[in-house]
Amino acid sequence: MSDMSRVRLDDELNIDALPPGEISRLRIEIGHNALGAAMRLPVLVARGRKPGPVFGVTAAVHGDEINGIPVIHRLFNKLNPQNMRGALVAVLVVNLPGFHEHERQFSDRRDLNHLMPGRSDGNEAQLYAWRFMHRVARHFDFLVDMHTASFGRINSLYVRADMTHEATARIAYQLEPEIIVHNPAHDGTLRGAVRALGIPSVTLEIGNPLRFQQRYIERSLAGLRAVLSDCGVTPRRKPLKPKETVLCASSKWLYTDHGGLLTVLPGVTDFVRAGEVVGTLSNIFGDAIATYSAQSDGVVIGKSVNPVGRSGARILHLGEVVSQEHPFFRRETESVGAANNPGGQ
Numbered sequence: 001m002s003d004m005s006r007v008r009l010d011d012e013l014n015i016d017a018l019p020p021g022e023i024s025r026l027r028i029e030i031g032h033n034a035l036g037a038a039m040r041l042p043v044l045v046a047r048g049r050k051p052g053p054v055f056g057v058t059a060a061v062h063g064d065e066i067n068g069i070p071v072i073h074r075l076f077n078k079l080n081p082q083n084m085r086g087a088l089v090a091v092l093v094v095n096l097p098g099f100h101e102h103e104r105q106f107s108d109r110r111d112l113n114h115l116m117p118g119r120s121d122g123n124e125a126q127l128y129a130w131r132f133m134h135r136v137a138r139h140f141d142f143l144v145d146m147h148t149a150s151f152g153r154i155n156s157l158y159v160r161a162d163m164t165h166e167a168t169a170r171i172a173y174q175l176e177p178e179i180i181v182h183n184p185a186h187d188g189t190l191r192g193a194v195r196a197l198g199i200p201s202v203t204l205e206i207g208n209p210l211r212f213q214q215r216y217i218e219r220s221l222a223g224l225r226a227v228l229s230d231c232g233v234t235p236r237r238k239p240l241k242p243k244e245t246v247l248c249a250s251s252k253w254l255y256t257d258h259g260g261l262l263t264v265l266p267g268v269t270d271f272v273r274a275g276e277v278v279g280t281l282s283n284i285f286g287d288a289i290a291t292y293s294a295q296s297d298g299v300v301i302g303k304s305v306n307p308v309g310r311s312g313a314r315i316l317h318l319g320e321v322v323s324q325e326h327p328f329f330r331r332e333t334e335s336v337g338a339a340n341n342p343g344g345q
């Protein structure tokens with residue numbers, strides 16, 4: 001069994017070189033291992049017949065965060081590039097060494113999502129990040145970067161986005177996740193590096209690491225289909241019944257102040273009240289030694305499920321819930337395609 005006969009080997013994403021109206025499979029070279037074998041990113045491109053924006057979707061920047069991969073598979077299964085504009089580019093695995101090792105980090109134990117856009121003269125991870133930005137991500141006009149919770153934690157289906165940027169906010173709303181958290185793009189993340197190039201960009205957090213979770217995969221897929229249509233890449237579609245999305249103006253983690261065995265009480269997407277006990281800690285002999293309460297009202301975006309914690313262990317990730325009237329969450333009516341036409345492909 002091999003897919004190699006239908007795969008193009010490229011040094012850089014070059015959409016103009018791909019056949020219009022077709023789906024292409026690429027392996028884009030990003031470096032070499034010590035034996036001199038090329039490391040190649042697996043990439044799917046659906047190029048439309050007409051010019052239009054290049055929509056980028058990325059998965060597994062953290063190598064154990066894999067729910068985005070089946071989202072891409074299923075998205076491409078139902079695409080018809082004959083009636084598309086521009087292109088949809090999907091990088092199935094960004095962090096190749098991490099994916100091989102079922103690990104979040106890159107091969108040198110560094111976090112790729114803390115050192116974007118990398119350096120052309122940098123160390124292993126910096127060079128890899130720079131090449132990813134230079135050879136792939138800079139060609140995008142939009143980006144949805146798909147992650148999950150980290151090892152030992154679970155997440156809701158939520159989006160992190162700078163909701164004060166109109167085109168970025170539009171993508172976040174169209175994805176219709178369970179929760180949207182306003183979060184300006186930080187330096188070092190792929191989302192931040194891409195935003196610094198002027199490209200609307202959001203992070204989509206899809207549940208838990210090292211799992212394929214059908215319910216979240218299906219909801220992410222429906223959201224991405226809506227976004228692609230809204231950006232003009234795929235034909236207009238009838239809007240589905242809107243789903244409920246909780247809006248958060250900010251979020252913060254609650255931590256333990258002691259080591260021990262932790263139980264976190266609420267589930268993801270649960271609402272908690274200020275003062276409500278959300279976690280209990282026992283010592284190794286089974287005696288209760290501490291309880292932890294929410295400091296404010298909020299929604300549980302993510303939580304720890306690993307009971308074994310040192311002092312400062314993460315308990316839960318609490319979002320500050322606000323209404324649509326909040327200044328960060330002004331709804332716009334114009335489509336992204338019309339409001340921010342990136343022009344050409």
Ligand SMILES: [Zn+2]
Binds near residue numbers: 062065147148
């Ligand atoms: Zn991640």
